[in-house]
Amino acid sequence: MIEVRNLRKSFGEVKAVDGVSFTARDGEITGLLGPNGAGKTTTLRMLYTLMKPDAGQVLVDGIDTVVEPVAVRRTLGVLPDARGLYKRLTARENIEYFAQLHGVETALMQQRREKLVDALEMRDILDRRTEGFSQGQRVKTAIARALVHDPKNVILDEPTNGLDVMSTRSMRAFLKAMKAEGRCVLFSSHIMQEVAALCDRIVVIAHGRVVADETPDALRAQTGETNLEDAFVKIIGSEEGLAA
Amino acid sequence: MSAILTVWWKEIRENLRDKRTVMSALIYAPLFGPIMFVVLINVQINREMAKAEGPLKVPVIGAQYAPNLIAALKRQGLEPQPAIAEPENAVRHRDTDVVLRIPASYGNAWNTGEPAQVELIYDASQMGTDTARERLQNMLKRYVSEQGALRLLARGISPAIATPVVVSERDQSTPQSRAGLLFGFLPYFFVIAIYIGGMYLAIDLTAGERERQSLEPLFANPVARSSILLGKLAAIGVFSFISLLLCVIGFSIAGHFMPSEKLGMSFDLGAAFVGQALLLELPLLALFAVGQTLIAAFAKTYREAQTYLGFLMILPAVPSMLMSFMPVKPAPWMYAVPLLGQQLGVSQLLRGGSVGMSEIGIALVCGFAVAFLIGLLTAQVYRSERLAISV
Numbered sequence: 001m002i003e004v005r006n007l008r009k010s011f012g013e014v015k016a017v018d019g020v021s022f023t024a025r026d027g028e029i030t031g032l033l034g035p036n037g038a039g040k041t042t043t044l045r046m047l048y049t050l051m052k053p054d055a056g057q058v059l060v061d062g063i064d065t066v067v068e069p070v071a072v073r074r075t076l077g078v079l080p081d082a083r084g085l086y087k088r089l090t091a092r093e094n095i096e097y098f099a100q101l102h103g104v105e106t107a108l109m110q111q112r113r114e115k116l117v118d119a120l121e122m123r124d125i126l127d128r129r130t131e132g133f134s135q136g137q138r139v140k141t142a143i144a145r146a147l148v149h150d151p152k153n154v155i156l157d158e159p160t161n162g163l164d165v166m167s168t169r170s171m172r173a174f175l176k177a178m179k180a181e182g183r184c185v186l187f188s189s190h191i192m193q194e195v196a197a198l199c200d201r202i203v204v205i206a207h208g209r210v211v212a213d214e215t216p217d218a219l220r221a222q223t224g225e226t227n228l229e230d231a232f233v234k235i236i237g238s239e240e241g242l243a244a
Numbered sequence: 245m246s247a248i249l250t251v252w253w254k255e256i257r258e259n260l261r262d263k264r265t266v267m268s269a270l271i272y273a274p275l276f277g278p279i280m281f282v283v284l285i286n287v288q289i290n291r292e293m294a295k296a297e298g299p300l301k302v303p304v305i306g307a308q309y310a311p312n313l314i315a316a317l318k319r320q321g322l323e324p325q326p327a328i329a330e331p332e333n334a335v336r337h338r339d340t341d342v343v344l345r346i347p348a349s350y351g352n353a354w355n356t357g358e359p360a361q362v363e364l365i366y367d368a369s370q371m372g373t374d375t376a377r378e379r380l381q382n383m384l385k386r387y388v389s390e391q392g393a394l395r396l397l398a399r400g401i402s403p404a405i406a407t408p409v410v411v412s413e414r415d416q417s418t419p420q421s422r423a424g425l426l427f428g429f430l431p432y433f434f435v436i437a438i439y440i441g442g443m444y445l446a447i448d449l450t451a452g453e454r455e456r457q458s459l460e461p462l463f464a465n466p467v468a469r470s471s472i473l474l475g476k477l478a479a480i481g482v483f484s485f486i487s488l489l490l491c492v493i494g495f496s497i498a499g500h501f502m503p504s505e506k507l508g509m510s511f512d513l514g515a516a517f518v519g520q521a522l523l524l525e526l527p528l529l530a531l532f533a534v535g536q537t538l539i540a541a542f543a544k545t546y547r548e549a550q551t552y553l554g555f556l557m558i559l560p561a562v563p564s565m566l567m568s569f570m571p572v573k574p575a576p577w578m579y580a581v582p583l584l585g586q587q588l589g590v591s592q593l594l595r596g597g598s599v600g601m602s603e604i605g606i607a608l609v610c611g612f613a614v615a616f617l618i619g620l621l622t623a624q625v626y627r628s629e630r631l632a633i634s635v
Contacts, residue, residue: 048464049464050460050463050464050629050632050633051629052629070466070467070468071466073464073465073466074466076464078461078464079461080460080461080464081460082457082458082460082461083457083461084453084456084457084458084459084460084461084462085458086254086258086458087456088258088259088261088262089254089257089258093254093257097250097254098461098465100246100247100250101247101250101251101462101465101466101467102465102466103246103247103466142461145461146461146464
C-alpha cells in the first residue's frame with residue numbers, strides 16, 4: 001500500500017507538485033491521470049525515493065520514504081519514465097543485474113525470470129543485446145527487470161507510452177494479472193481510455209494538485225457526464241495535454 | 245559488499261564489449277608510449293651515429309689559400325666539398341650544416357706570423373647541426389694547438405709554457421643515469437596510461453549512463469548510492485591499472501630494443517623497477533578515478549564529459565614540464581605532492597638510484613589522502629537529486 005500525504009516539490013519558482021494526497025491500495029490498480037506537465041512524474045519520483053519532497057510524507061507499506069529510503073526501494077518495483085536499458089547487455093543480463101542488486105538468490109531469480117518472460121511473451125528476445133530493441137521490447141525488458149524481485153508495490157510511469165495496439169493490450173492484461181496477485185499497482189498515464197479500462201481508482205492531477213480521487217463510476221456521477229472523456233475535461237477545466 | 249561487486253563486475257563486463265573503450269584503454273593508451281619511444285630513439289640515434297663516425301662532408305670556400313690546413317683536416321676525416329655561392333643562405337635553409345670559409349688573406353697572415361682567420365658559417369638555431377659543427381671545431385682546434393706547439397719548439401720553448409692550466413673532466417654520470425636523461429619523459433607516459441586507461445570508463449559509467457537515462461532505474465534499486473559509486477570506481481581502477489601495467493611492461497621490453505651499448509648507457513627496467521614504479525603510481529589510480537568521475541558527473545552527455553576530460557589531460561603533464569624547464573633538487577616533501585612525487589620517484593628509479601621506503605610511503609599516504617578527499621566530494625555529487633535526472 002502506498003499512502004501519499006500533502007506532497008510538495010518545487011524547482012525554483014515552479015511548484016511542480018503542490019499538495020498531492022492519495023492512497024493506492026493492495027489488490028487495486030490506481031491510475032494517476034493528468035495532462036503532460038501536471039506533476040505525475042515528479043510525484044512518482046518522490047515515491048520511489050529518487051527525489052526528496054519539500055514537504056509532506058510518503059508511506060510505502062507503512063515505511064517513510066525519507067527515513068528509510070533503501071527499505072522502501074526493497075518493496076517497490078519501478079518502471080521509471082526513463083527506461084534506460086544497458087545496450088551492451090542482453091535482456092537476460094539486464095534482468096539478472098537488477099535481481100543481483102536486490103540480493104535475490106540465483107535459483108529463485110531464475111524461477112521468477114522464467115515466469116516474467118512467459119507472462120511478458122519475451123522469450124524470443126531474451127538473449128539478444130538490447131541495442132536496437134523496439135519500444136515494446138524495451139518496455140517489456142524494463143518491466144521484467146523491475147519486477148524480478150517480486151515486489152508488493154509496483155509503480156509504472158506511462159507504461160504504454162509508445163507501444164502499439166497489440167503490446168498495449170498485453171500490457172493491460174499483465175497489469176490486471178498483477179492486481180489479481182494482490183499487488184498494489186500504481187501507474188501514470190495521460191491517456192483516458194487506458195485509465196478507464198484498467199483502474200479501480202482514478203487520481204486526477206492538474207497543475208500539481210489532485211483535482212479528483214474517485215472510482216470511474218463515481219467520477220461520471222460527480223460530473224454529471226456519462227462519458228468519461230467529457231468528465232475529465234470538465235474536471236481539469238481544459239482539453240490541453242490530454243489524449244483520447 | 246556484494247552490491248559493490250555486482251556493480252563492479254557488470255561495468256567491467258559491459259565495457260569489455262565496447263570496442264572503443266577496449267582499444268583506447270588497453271591498446272592505444274599503454275602501448276603508444278613504448279612503441280613511439282623505440283622507433284624515435286632508434287631513428288635519432290642511428291642518424292647521430294652516422295654523423296659522428298662517418299667522413300665529415302663540409303663545403304670549403306677558398307681551400308686553395310690554405311692547402312696545408314686542408315690536408316691536415318683531411319687526415320682527421322674531413323671530406324672537403326666544392327665551394328658554394330651563398331653559404332649564409334645555405335646554412336639558413338639547411339642545405340648544409342656548416343661551411344668553412346678561408347679568406348684570401350690567410351696565406352699572408354700565416355707567413356707573417358699574424359693569427360690567420362678562418363670562418364665557420366652555421367645556424368645554431370637549426371636542430372641537429374651541432375654534431376657536424378663541433379666535429380669541425382675540434383679538428384680545427386687540434387690543428388691550431390699542433391701548429392702552435394711546433395712554433396714554440398722551433399724557438400726552443402717548451403709548449404707546456406703555453407698551457408698553464410690543464411682541465412681534466414671527471415663526469416660522475418653513470419651509463420644508467422645518462423639513460424635516465426633520455427627517458428626523462430617516461431614518467432609522463434605512465435601517468436597518461438593511467439589517465440586514458442580509465443577515462444572512457446569514467447565517462448561511460450556516469451555521463452554515459454546519465455545520457456542513456458539508465459541511472460534513474462539503477463538508483464531505484466535498494467542499494468546505497470555510495471556502494472554504486474564504489475563499484476564503478478573499482479571498475480575504472482581495474483582498467484587504468486591494466487593500462488598502466490601494460491605500459492610499464494611495454495617500456496621494460498622496449499629497453500631491450502635500445503642500442504644502449506652504442507650510447508654508452510644502460511637500462512635496467514627489470515622486475516624491481518616494474519614493481520617499484522607500479523607501487524608509486526597506485527595513488528594516481530584512485531585519484532584519477534574519483535577526479536574523472538567527479539567531472540563526468542557534471543557533464544550531461546558523453547561528448548561533453550569527453551571534452552572536459554580531454555582538456556584536463558594536460559594537467560598531469562605539468563610536473564614533467566616544470567621539471568624540464570626548471571630543474572629542481574629533489575626534496576622529500578615533493579613526494580607528498582601527487583603527480584610531482586610520481587614524476588620524481590620514477591625519474592630517480594630510471595637514473596639507477598633507489599627510492600627509499602619512506603619516500604614511497606609518503607607518496608602513497610598523501611596520494612590516497614587527496615584521492616579520499618576528492619572521493620568525498622564525488623560521493624556528495626552522486627547523492628544529489630539532479631544527477632539521476634537526465635532531462
